[in-house]
Amino acid sequence: MTAETTVPTLRSARAVTRARRRAALAGAVRRYRGQRQGVVGLAVLVVVAAATLLAPFYTDEAELRPINATGGRLDPPNGEFWLGTDEVGRSILLQIIWGARISLQVGILAAVLAVSLGTLVGLLAAHFGGWISWLLMRLTDWFIVLPGLVLAIALVGALGPSRTTIIAAIALTSWAGTARLVRSQTMSIEGRAYLERAKALGAGHWHQMSRHVLPNLMPIVLASATLQVSSAILSEAALSFLGLGDPSQVSWGNILQRAFDAGAISSGAWWYLMPPGVAILLVVLAFTLCGRALETVLNPRMLSSRGGR
Amino acid sequence: MTAALEIDELAVTYRGSRGEIPAVRGVSLRLDAGETLGLAGESGCGKSTVAAAVLRLLPPGTHVSGRILVGGDDVLAMAPAALRAVRWAGASIVFQGAMHALNPVHRVARQIAEPLLVHGTAAKGDAERRAIELMEQVGLPAWRARSYPHQLSGGQRQRVMIAMALACSPQVIIADEATTALDVMIQAQVLTLIKRLVAERGIALVMISHDLSVLAATCSRLAVMYAGRIVEHGPSGDVFATPQHPYTKALSDAFPTVGDPAERRNPRGLAGDPPDPTALPGGCPFHPRCPVALESCATSPVELRGGDDRQAACVLVEPVRPRPRQPEGA
Amino acid sequence: MLAPSGLGRSAWREAATVTSPILQAEGVHVRFPTPGGRVARAVDGVDVDLGTGEILAIAGESGCGKTTLARTLLGLERPSAGVVRFRGEALGYSTRALKAHRRAVQLVLQDPSGALNPRHTVYDAVAEGLRIHGIHGGSGGDERQRVATALARAGLRPPERFFLTYPHELSGGQRQRVVIAGALVLEPQVIVADEPVASLDASVRGEILALLLQLRDELGLAAIVVTHDLGLAWNIADRIAVMYLGRVVEDGPVDNVLVAPHHPYTQALVSVLPSSPGAPIVLSGEPPDATQIPGGCRFHPRCHVLAGGGADAVGLAQRCRHDDLLIVRHAGGGSHEVACHVANAVTAER
Numbered sequence: 001m002t003a004e005t006t007v008p009t010l011r012s013a014r015a016v017t018r019a020r021r022r023a024a025l026a027g028a029v030r031r032y033r034g035q036r037q038g039v040v041g042l043a044v045l046v047v048v049a050a051a052t053l054l055a056p057f058y059t060d061e062a063e064l065r066p067i068n069a070t071g072g073r074l075d076p077p078n079g080e081f082w083l084g085t086d087e088v089g090r091s092i093l094l095q096i097i098w099g100a101r102i103s104l105q106v107g108i109l110a111a112v113l114a115v116s117l118g119t120l121v122g123l124l125a126a127h128f129g130g131w132i133s134w135l136l137m138r139l140t141d142w143f144i145v146l147p148g149l150v151l152a153i154a155l156v157g158a159l160g161p162s163r164t165t166i167i168a169a170i171a172l173t174s175w176a177g178t179a180r181l182v183r184s185q186t187m188s189i190e191g192r193a194y195l196e197r198a199k200a201l202g203a204g205h206w207h208q209m210s211r212h213v214l215p216n217l218m219p220i221v222l223a224s225a226t227l228q229v230s231s232a233i234l235s236e237a238a239l240s241f242l243g244l245g246d247p248s249q250v251s252w253g254n255i256l257q258r259a260f261d262a263g264a265i266s267s268g269a270w271w272y273l274m275p276p277g278v279a280i281l282l283v284v285l286a287f288t289l290c291g292r293a294l295e296t297v298l299n300p301r302m303l304s305s306r307g308g309r
Numbered sequence: 310m311t312a313a314l315e316i317d318e319l320a321v322t323y324r325g326s327r328g329e330i331p332a333v334r335g336v337s338l339r340l341d342a343g344e345t346l347g348l349a350g351e352s353g354c355g356k357s358t359v360a361a362a363v364l365r366l367l368p369p370g371t372h373v374s375g376r377i378l379v380g381g382d383d384v385l386a387m388a389p390a391a392l393r394a395v396r397w398a399g400a401s402i403v404f405q406g407a408m409h410a411l412n413p414v415h416r417v418a419r420q421i422a423e424p425l426l427v428h429g430t431a432a433k434g435d436a437e438r439r440a441i442e443l444m445e446q447v448g449l450p451a452w453r454a455r456s457y458p459h460q461l462s463g464g465q466r467q468r469v470m471i472a473m474a475l476a477c478s479p480q481v482i483i484a485d486e487a488t489t490a491l492d493v494m495i496q497a498q499v500l501t502l503i504k505r506l507v508a509e510r511g512i513a514l515v516m517i518s519h520d521l522s523v524l525a526a527t528c529s530r531l532a533v534m535y536a537g538r539i540v541e542h543g544p545s546g547d548v549f550a551t552p553q554h555p556y557t558k559a560l561s562d563a564f565p566t567v568g569d570p571a572e573r574r575n576p577r578g579l580a581g582d583p584p585d586p587t588a589l590p591g592g593c594p595f596h597p598r599c600p601v602a603l604e605s606c607a608t609s610p611v612e613l614r615g616g617d618d619r620q621a622a623c624v625l626v627e628p629v630r631p632r633p634r635q636p637e638g639a
Numbered sequence: 640m641l642a643p644s645g646l647g648r649s650a651w652r653e654a655a656t657v658t659s660p661i662l663q664a665e666g667v668h669v670r671f672p673t674p675g676g677r678v679a680r681a682v683d684g685v686d687v688d689l690g691t692g693e694i695l696a697i698a699g700e701s702g703c704g705k706t707t708l709a710r711t712l713l714g715l716e717r718p719s720a721g722v723v724r725f726r727g728e729a730l731g732y733s734t735r736a737l738k739a740h741r742r743a744v745q746l747v748l749q750d751p752s753g754a755l756n757p758r759h760t761v762y763d764a765v766a767e768g769l770r771i772h773g774i775h776g777g778s779g780g781d782e783r784q785r786v787a788t789a790l791a792r793a794g795l796r797p798p799e800r801f802f803l804t805y806p807h808e809l810s811g812g813q814r815q816r817v818v819i820a821g822a823l824v825l826e827p828q829v830i831v832a833d834e835p836v837a838s839l840d841a842s843v844r845g846e847i848l849a850l851l852l853q854l855r856d857e858l859g860l861a862a863i864v865v866t867h868d869l870g871l872a873w874n875i876a877d878r879i880a881v882m883y884l885g886r887v888v889e890d891g892p893v894d895n896v897l898v899a900p901h902h903p904y905t906q907a908l909v910s911v912l913p914s915s916p917g918a919p920i921v922l923s924g925e926p927p928d929a930t931q932i933p934g935g936c937r938f939h940p941r942c943h944v945l946a947g948g949g950a951d952a953v954g955l956a957q958r959c960r961h962d963d964l965l966i967v968r969h970a971g972g973g974s975h976e977v978a979c980h981v982a983n984a985v986t987a988e989r
Binding site: 351352462464492493494495496497498501519520521522523525526527556559560562563564565566567568572573574575576577578579580582583598 | 810811812843844847848849852869873874875893897909912913914919921922923
């Protein structure tokens with residue numbers, strides 16, 4: 001049985017492409033809306049993103065500086081400071097809002113870098129095989145085996161703490177996992193009959209990789225990317241907590257660090273310790289839910305299969 | 310005499326995420342010991358569902374009605390314990406794609422012996438011996454007993470499946486596309502083997518395939534299924550040589566007779582595709598594809614009609630009226 | 640040459656016997672190394688010719704090398720020895736030469752569901768060839784027109800209805816037509832079809848086969864059909880080459896080879912067809928794999944003529960066991976070649 005598509009008169013190849021893209025996007029959006037978890041995750045992320053990006057408009061960054069602090073020392077949450085104050089009297093809520101910028105920025109950039117590098121390496125290794133694959137895979141194995149945190153600490157220690165260094169350190173320690181995944185997926189995709197058909201049609205390496213392999217890799221890559229964002233945010237928090245972060249900026253990790261140094265545990269200042277942790281948890285969870293929903297939406301196997309043997 | 314296998318108005322409806330799927334819509338057939346029946350049809354016609362229904366291997370939640378009698382006992386009404394006894398000892402199935410039906414981490418002799426152990430027919434050492442006997446009967450050398458499935462070829466794996474099906478000496482064997490994936494020569498070997506074993510042991514055999522010519526050559530009777538129903542049945546030679554239902558004719562056309570000049574450069578096929586069970590055409594479900602459809606075919610479905618021995622569900626088939634007894638001396 | 644029955648004659652079909660072949664394999668060997676150090680001789684010396692507008696069936700069971708041969712003719716495999724020629728010119732293996740070859744010789748695969756990228760629409764699948772080769776404009780019209788023409792030729796009408804559909808929305812027969820359209824859009828001169836109907840429902844096969852014949856009649860498209868199904872060869876092929884363990888054992892017009900086969904292997908294959916009269920010759924065992932090809936005539940361990948004393952009767956049993964046969968060479972026209980000591984001796988006597 002054929003699909004009952006209402007046939008618009010498509011006069012040119014470009015019109016066909018536009019129509020297809022529009023239909024595909026509409027379909028994807030519709031399917032995503034059906035994933036309740038994904039919608040929740042996306043909502044959380046939108047709220048967080050809005051709060052973060054609009055921060056300069058509804059808060060005053062100047063209040064982050066210790067000299068401008070107006071609150072008492074380690075005050076519990078009250079009417080004026082919803083999440084209480086830290087040891088210098090600054091609003092914790094303000095720090096959380098502004099800390100989101102750094103954490104998210106570092107997390108997303110590091111993840112994008114890691115996934116791009118990993119995908120490139122995995123794709124090339126799988127497609128070309130031979131000594132290229134051998135070389136790239138040995139490199140990957142090396143990076144997998146390397147203890148991530150130790151390498152990150154070493155890098156930051158050598159290059160000095162700054163946002164760029166942290167991004168680089170996190171990316172370098174997490175690209176290898178994606179590379180392995182992408183390589184095995186690519187090998188399985190390249191074994192499929194439509195790659196053989198593309199070759200028979202005369203397709204070169206670039207066409208095969210960009211038109212066939214990469215689109216089929218996207219679900220895996222996107223899912224991996226969202227997980228990477230989550231783990232990058234956690235890594236950033238860990239590094240900042242250890243004092244390796246950018247000391248001039250507020251980030252969730254260094255809020256935790258200062259909380260420890262200020263003796264928040266012994267003084268029972270839970271409002272200092274919990275918010276950063278909860279914030280990290282929320283964002284990581286939201287990314288993971290979105291990632292899983294995206295994977296479901298983009299996976300062609302979820303499309304209904306029809307008869308014919 | 311009790312039939313080895315009797316199916317009476319079997320109807321099977323799957324409950325899927327997309328709603329109800331009526332896979333089988335009223336199938337009746339009867340097989341005595343030693344008889345062979347070929348069940349022909351294409352994807353979606355319900356033939357594999359019928360096979361699975363005999364051993365109640367359908368997914369939970371499937372709605373089944375009708376009766377299936379194996380050696381006189383209704384499988385569909387049985388308690389689980391009785392059903393377990395019937396499975397494999399009353400009726401067994403040879404599946405297609407032995408590669409997937411065999412456990413890759415167990416040696417083949419152990420897999421053949423498994424039904425014997427499960428049914429308590431034999432103790433462990435005894436079961437292994439019987440498994441080796443069965444292997445020899447299906448033409449596998451005894452030293453293969455300790456091989457793993459991946460070490461065997463396609464034809465050899467299918468023989469293992471047959472040995473497994475014979476293990477508990479069932480009354481009925483159902484071969485579901487058992488030779489479809491094999492090369493023609495291996496297929497010929499396996500079919501010869503099946504015919505010999507069935508004749509020697511007096512087993513009732515139901516052979517399921519889409520290849521009408523193979524069924525006509527192997528089985529004595531032939532039944533053709535379309536859209537969940539039997540649309541023609543009769544002695545296999547007659548049904549194959551002079552099909553009455555247009556679908557049977559199309560199916561037999563799909564396998565041309567090599568050597569017949571009329572088939573040279575003359576491939577014949579049907580337009581359209583086998584129907585989707587959830588969206589069957591009204592009236593006779595075959596009418597959209599039928600080359601000789603009448604107007605009435607779109608609205609009125611037809612039951613099987615014809616003689617006792619040979620029937621087809623087509624309005625163009627004349628129902629045979631029973632001849633009046635001739636008075637003596639006339 | 641026998642006058643073909645059925646659909647009308649065309650000038651090019653008669654010319655096929657006179658002009659040189661369009662696609663040729665000359666002494667082609669394809670060897671693969673296997674783990675364990677042995678070498679699999681998948682194609683072990685094959686000479687095969689395809690005439691213009693001819694439909695050649697390459698038949699045999701799994702492992703005989705027919706698929707490898709087809710892929711070598713397409714340029715997807717490189718022969719270890721021997722030459723593939725298109726229109727007399729040897730095939731080069733540079734990217735440019737192969738790309739040019741692909742425009743002329745196209746592939747139709749067995750499983751249409753696997754052959755189409757599930758994320759691409761029918762339009763994209765058919766237009767892919769055009770995009771790869773940068774074909775647009777000219778007498779065929781722009782991309783959209785060419786895609787529409789190809790879909791219509793493959794029997795999907797009206798073509799516009801299928802532009803935005805995805806493979807999973809189509810039936811098996813329709814998917815195969817899309818694959819064929821994707822091959823047609825490059826206006827090839829030869830189509831190599833590997834088991835084109837094996838994955839399709841039986842009642843749908845006839846239509847696809849009729850389509851192949853129609854393309855031959857309307858467009859002069861030559862075709863090589865690789866299949867294990869002799870009935871298919873009987874249905875649409877002009878010539879048939881039967882392969883066993885990497886060699887062609889019999890090559891001739893379908894009307895001769897399948898009605899009166901000379902080679903014992905072909906005789907056995909034809910005899911086990913359900914519709915064949917007489918007792919089937921069921922060969923025992925299975926063909927050995929390509930790493931262990933028997934010496935002498937490669938078929939002799941399973942040959943029923945040798946086992947039944949037919950070879951002894953003409954004093955050739957020793958030759959069967961020890962002397963390999965020459966590669967079967969298609970000698971043009973309606974010739975019927977056999978790689979069998981006994982059969983050749985019998986023919987020579989006549």
